[in-house]
Amino acid sequence: MKYFFLDKSLYEIKDKVVSGERLGFEDGLALYKSNDLIGVGHLADYVRRKLHGKKAFYVYNQHLNFTNICLNRCLFCAFSRDDGGKDAFALSIDDVRSRLMERINEPVRELHVVGGLNPSLSFDYYIEVLNTIKEVRPDSTIKAFTAVEIDHIAKVGGLSIEETIAELKKAGLEMIPGGGAEVMSDRVRKKLFPRKIDSNRWLEIMEALHSTGLTSNATMLYGHIETLDERIDHLIKLRELQDKTGGFTAFIPLAFHSQNTRLSHLPGTTAFDDLKNIALARLMLDNFSHIKAYWVMIGERLAQVGLSFGADDLDGTIIEEKITHMAGAKSAKGLTRAQMEHLIFSAGFTPVERDSFYGKIG
Amino acid sequence: MLLLWIMINNMNSIIEKAASNERIHFTEALKLLNEAELLTLADLANKKRLNLNPEPVVTFVVDRNINYTNICISGCLFCAFYCPPGHADAYVISKKELKEKIKETLSLGGTQILLQGGLNPSLSLDYYIDLLKFIKDNFPVHIHGFSPPEIAFIAEKSSLSFEDTINKLIDAGLGSIPGGGAEILVDEIREKTSPNKCSVDQWLKVMKTAHNCGLRTTATMMFGHMEKPEHIIEHLMKIRNLQDNTGGFTAFIPWTFQPDNTRIKVEKATSVEYLRVLAVSRLFLDNIQNIQASWVTQGDKIAQVALVFGANDLGSTMIEENVVAAAGVKFRLPKEEMIRLIREAGYQAMQRDCFYNIIKT
Numbered sequence: 004m005k006y007f008f009l010d011k012s013l014y015e016i017k018d019k020v021v022s023g024e025r026l027g028f029e030d031g032l033a034l035y036k037s038n039d040l041i042g043v044g045h046l047a048d049y050v051r052r053k054l055h056g057k058k059a060f061y062v063y064n065q066h067l068n069f070t071n072i073c074l075n076r077c078l079f080c081a082f083s084r085d086d087g088g089k090d091a092f093a094l095s096i097d098d099v100r101s102r103l104m105e106r107i108n109e110p111v112r113e114l115h116v117v118g119g120l121n122p123s124l125s126f127d128y129y130i131e132v133l134n135t136i137k138e139v140r141p142d143s144t145i146k147a148f149t150a151v152e153i154d155h156i157a158k159v160g161g162l163s164i165e166e167t168i169a170e171l172k173k174a175g176l177e178m179i180p181g182g183g184a185e186v187m188s189d190r191v192r193k194k195l196f197p198r199k200i201d202s203n204r205w206l207e208i209m210e211a212l213h214s215t216g217l218t219s220n221a222t223m224l225y226g227h228i229e230t231l232d233e234r235i236d237h238l239i240k241l242r243e244l245q246d247k248t249g250g251f252t253a254f255i256p257l258a259f260h261s262q263n264t265r266l267s268h269l270p271g272t273t274a275f276d277d278l279k280n281i282a283l284a285r286l287m288l289d290n291f292s293h294i295k296a297y298w299v300m301i302g303e304r305l306a307q308v309g310l311s312f313g314a315d316d317l318d319g320t321i322i323e324e325k326i327t328h329m330a331g332a333k334s335a336k337g338l339t340r341a342q343m344e345h346l347i348f349s350a351g352f353t354p355v356e357r358d359s360f361y362g363k364i365g
Numbered sequence: 366m367l368l369l370w371i372m373i374n375n376m377n378s379i380i381e382k383a384a385s386n387e388r389i390h391f392t393e394a395l396k397l398l399n400e401a402e403l404l405t406l407a408d409l410a411n412k413k414r415l416n417l418n419p420e421p422v423v424t425f426v427v428d429r430n431i432n433y434t435n436i437c438i439s440g441c442l443f444c445a446f447y448c449p450p451g452h453a454d455a456y457v458i459s460k461k462e463l464k465e466k467i468k469e470t471l472s473l474g475g476t477q478i479l480l481q482g483g484l485n486p487s488l489s490l491d492y493y494i495d496l497l498k499f500i501k502d503n504f505p506v507h508i509h510g511f512s513p514p515e516i517a518f519i520a521e522k523s524s525l526s527f528e529d530t531i532n533k534l535i536d537a538g539l540g541s542i543p544g545g546g547a548e549i550l551v552d553e554i555r556e557k558t559s560p561n562k563c564s565v566d567q568w569l570k571v572m573k574t575a576h577n578c579g580l581r582t583t584a585t586m587m588f589g590h591m592e593k594p595e596h597i598i599e600h601l602m603k604i605r606n607l608q609d610n611t612g613g614f615t616a617f618i619p620w621t622f623q624p625d626n627t628r629i630k631v632e633k634a635t636s637v638e639y640l641r642v643l644a645v646s647r648l649f650l651d652n653i654q655n656i657q658a659s660w661v662t663q664g665d666k667i668a669q670v671a672l673v674f675g676a677n678d679l680g681s682t683m684i685e686e687n688v689v690a691a692a693g694v695k696f697r698l699p700k701e702e703m704i705r706l707i708r709e710a711g712y713q714a715m716q717r718d719c720f721y722n723i724i725k726t
Contacts, residue, residue, distance in 0.1 A: 006408075036709030038421075040673050041407045048404055100658075149493060270702075273709040275665035304636035305666045311403045311637075350637040 004049055008038035020046050031235040036152050038341035040149045047282035047313030055315040059352035061343045064113040064319035069094045073119025077196035081263035081330035083119050096131050103139040113359045116147035126160030133174035145178050150208040151183035154200050164211045178359050181220030187240050188233040206244050213250025221251045226272035238287040244289045253293035256280035258300040262331025277301045278312045285313025299324045302334045323361035383409045383648050394598045398645045399612050400541025410675030414588050418677045423707040424717040429473040430685035433458045437483025443560035445626035445691040447483050451724035477719050480510030482521045490523040494537040501538035512545035513571035517563040531534040541574050541719050544583035549592045550600040557591050576613025584614050589621040589634030601649045608652045616655035620662045636667045647675025655681050660688050664696045669706045
């Protein structure tokens with residue numbers, strides 16, 4: 004790679020990237036601190052192209068948020084409610100069925116199913132949700148319940164994590180989303196999400212899940228009170244587990260939205276930070292196949308640019324995103340397949356509609 | 366195989382030429398716009414920007430768009446703002462309202478107003494002169510006003526030359542001319558999108574005359590409607606040629622057509638398409654000092670990214686903006702937020718005046 008970096012500290016990192024040498028903590032810090040956004044982008048794009056060429060993936064999916072009642076009430080969340088609170092809801096199994104039926108004529112490949120930790124939902128409820136989806140949409144992949152929810156479901160069922168995963172798998176679970184990791188820092192956890200499982204537990208559950216042959220995504224919520232050091236620690240923890248299990252499919256940097264949360268005084272993330280998080284993820288997570296530019300959080304316009312900064316996946320068409328929009332996201336609530344393909348194509352990439360496991364559709 | 370080699374080699378030599386600060390030509394710019402990788406364009410444009418404006422500074426101006434009338438006989442297909450004469454929503458601004466708007470602008474630290482309006486057949490030269498004098502008599506504010514279609518319209522209505530018209534407006538207080546109404550400076554396209562608006566020759570002649578009369582102006586380009594990539598480069602070429610001649614342009618501002626509520630049905634230009642044109646503009650217009658990012662059409666995120674695609678200025682905080690808003694796009698960017706975006710991107714934010722003099726850091 005012949006390139007003239009404005010930030011001279013990037014040359015050393017470039018040598019490592021080109022020779023395939025793993026980047027360390029200090030490299031990550033230098034990348035985050037660099038003002039040479041195009042230089043950082045070039046490095047990430049180099050890796051992205053080696054892995055995926057000009058392909059850019061997306062999935063035709065549907066989100067299903069079955070309850071917003073949550074015991075955790077994390078400070079950064081605009082979606083959750085206390086039991087009995089205003090707007091609190093929990094979908095019945097019939098509700099779940101009708102949500103699915105509303106879009107039964109669409110070629111939905113993946114159901115993304117997450118909810119709060121609602122103490123009134125039984126273990127059987129979760130099994131029923133999976134059974135219902137399998138019944139209504141036998142050909143779609145069920146990607147459901149973050150590690151945080153798996154922990155909760157296990158407690159509700161009085162089962163071990165392994166037993167819980169085995170039961171859910173039997174009912175149709177094929178993959179789990181990467182949410183709930185937030186930033187793996189005890190300091191941040193104490194301040195923002197003290198009731199949520201800690202990072203060790205999150206990683207433990209992911210490891211248990213991967214050992215059963217199921218895959219998952221991984222995320223990082225950035226742009227609140229975390230430091231750059233904490234972000235890099237987070238990425239390195241994910242990388243270490245991935246070395247062990249190989250079970251992570253994609254990493255998704257999640258830009259924090261503060262509106263309607265108890266952190267509403269914090270400004271939104273800027274585009275530089277959003278693009279750097281995508282690029283950093285691509286460069287640090289050398290054992291992850293896919294990095295997403297999640298258009299719901301950074302807007303479809305910036306997500307498109309993200310394809311040149313290390314991202315190879317624009318996530319899904321979604322149609323009815325709720326969690327981030329309740330926190331003030333200005334992005335569209337859904338994209339059509341044509342809009343998605345236009346974004347990718349006009350960015351100079353080749354759109355590839357995929358299933359949950361990155362198999363090409365059609 | 367040989368052909369492939371020539372093609373690749375050709376692109377490489379264009380990139381090298383651009384990187385070594387040589388002037389690039391029509392076909393070279395077209396090839397870059399059509400085929401270069403996004404980050405290659407960014408890299409070239411960013412380095413060109415640093416060559417022309419080496420300080421890590423991004424400027425902005427505090428002002429307000431005042432549209433003195435929305436009555437317009439031009440009827441451009443891309444416009445969602447205008448009203449034909451006699452329409453229920455048609456207006457000409459009152460002096461009272463004008464006064465309040467300027468007062469508020471100054472109290473918010475504003476230094477100038479952008480004064481533009483439709484081609485309103487019931488307004489004569491006297492109206493414009495009175496408007497300027499009224500503002501100047503009451504407020505210490507710079508007036509950036511009347512784009513070339515308005516000047517051409519006023520001149521024709523008064524049977525005066527461009528030169529006489531401009532001189533009369535200068536005498537009444539006009540400080541500079543905005544580069545609007547350029548759209549795409551190719552008559553073949555203008556005939557389709559804005560047949561009643563001044564021609565390419567007239568637009569350029571107004572600007573040339575203004576420059577010769579001592580007025581500085583900006584230049585704009587609205588793309589993403591009916592034009593082809595070669596028309597974009599042709600537009601840049603005409604601006605560059607005039608600038609070689611007069612040196613009167615302070616800045617170039619490309620922005621994308623917003624199709625909502627208009628009579629042109631096209632897919633809105635994407636952010637990557639915008640950034641590509643922005644970068645090529647920075648490279649091609651080697652004789653124009655400043656390139657403005659358009660946060661009004663692109664939003665704050667892409668406007669910030671534009672700072673590494675050749676832009677060194679974020680334009681105006683726009684206390685008020687009506688024309689783009691009428692086409693369905695309502696981004697807001699308060700001054701504090703603009704400063705934060707600039708700083709987070711690693712630049713110093715500085716408020717400037719219309720002539721790009723720093724007035725506040």
